[in-house]
Each structure stands twice: as C-alpha cells, then as structure tokens.
Amino acid sequence: MTDSLVHTGGLFPSKIDRQVSKALEQIDASTLVAMRRDEARLDRVAGTARRGMVRAAEVGALEATLTQAVPTAAAYVHASAVAGALGIAEVVYDAGRGR
Numbered sequence: 001m002t003d004s005l006v007h008t009g010g011l012f013p014s015k016i017d018r019q020v021s022k023a024l025e026q027i028d029a030s031t032l033v034a035m036r037r038d039e040a041r042l043d044r045v046a047g048t049a050r051r052g053m054v055r056a057a058e059v060g061a062l063e064a065t066l067t068q069a070v071p072t073a074a075a076y077v078h079a080s081a082v083a084g085a086l087g088i089a090e091v092v093y094d095a096g097r098g099r
Contacts, residue, residue, distance in 0.1 A: 059081050063077055
C-alpha cells in the first residue's frame with residue numbers, strides 16, 4: 001500500500017511524504033494485527049465447536065448403550081444426556097461470544 005505513493009520531491013522525500021508513509025505503515029500494521037486476532041478467535045471457536053460435537057456424539061452413544069442395557073432407566077438416562085448436551089452447547093455458545 002505504501003509503495004503506491006508517488007514522492008513529490010526530488011531525491012529526498014519531503015516531510016509530508018514521510019508523514020503519510022509512516023501513517024500508512026501504521027494502518028497496514030493495525031490491519032494485520034486485527035486480521036491475526038480474528039483468525040485466532042475463529043480457530044478458538046472452531047476448535048471448541050469441534051470438541052463439543054465430539055463430546056455430544058459420545059454422550060449420545062453412551063445414552064444409547066445405557067438405554068439398551070437398562071431399559072427401565074431410559075427416561076433418567078435421556079434426561080441426563082439432554083442436560084449434558086445443553087451444557088456442551090452452552091460452552092460452545094460462550095466461546096463464540098468471546099467468554
């Protein structure tokens with residue numbers, strides 16, 4: 001971005017050229033920092049979501065196994081599985097909100 005400036009002076013850049021160049025470099029640096037911060041946040045949220053989905057699948061598989069093993073406890077097992085899945089969803093949601 002700063003390379004596109006056309007210097008107005010001769011061999012040495014004028015004071016305004018140096019000031020504009022420095023300001024543009026600061027804008028470029030700020031933009032780069034913001035992009036890296038966004039990428040890090042996206043990676044954190046995506047990682048949390050991925051781990052949450054795996055954990056939710058494990059809860060579902062365990063629920064199915066326990067329901068087959070003890071059919072009379074199916075309602076209790078299901079209630080516990082739902083509560084666990086909601087807890088996992090809350091953690092993923094909070095990660096997306098930056099908490």
